[in-house]
Amino acid sequence: MNLPQRNKIKPFFVNSIPKSGTHLIRPLLEGIPPLQHHAFIYPGKLDQISEHQLILSKMTNNHFSNGHFYYSKEYETMLNNLNLKQIFLYRDPRDIVVSYAYFFMKLENTPTYHFFVKNNMDFKQRCLALINGIDSLNRVNIDLWYRLFIDWKNKNNIPPITFETLIESSQSQKKC
Structure with a gap:
């Protein structure tokens, strides 16, 4: 079945800090026709970048993947080279x-x-x-661990979304 051009959504990646609503945003996105989930990728450490690049390169239109990528210039470059837009989800530490x-x-x-x-x-x-x-x-303190991810928040063309905003939106819906 060929979808009209306007229903084709380019593949994208939803990056999140763990425990920031990762499992909340996926069903929200899957509720948008014709979006489908492709893969969950964790953790996003540099020694896995080629494996992650292969997984993400196989995404086609109307698919998204999600996971937890630590910020690094290498991951930023990899996502840019794949021409993947990204959403970054984070939460109060x-x-x-x-x-x-x-x-x-x-x-x-x-x-x-x-x-x-x-x-x-x-x-x-x-x-x-x-x-x-x-x-x-070998579990670092929350500040050091959080800093491994948070630099995604201020990157150009990556919309940051807070867990608190997602919850606020769902609570507003309950009041209606």
């Missing part, structure tokens, strides 16, 4: 910490879960550990 403090307690097969349980950490202690970093797990 304090809310990311809170989300992670709950999230890791659902992931029993992760080192972070075991660290929290072994140390009998309550919610506040888990938040503090995530804020300060966990050396034994």
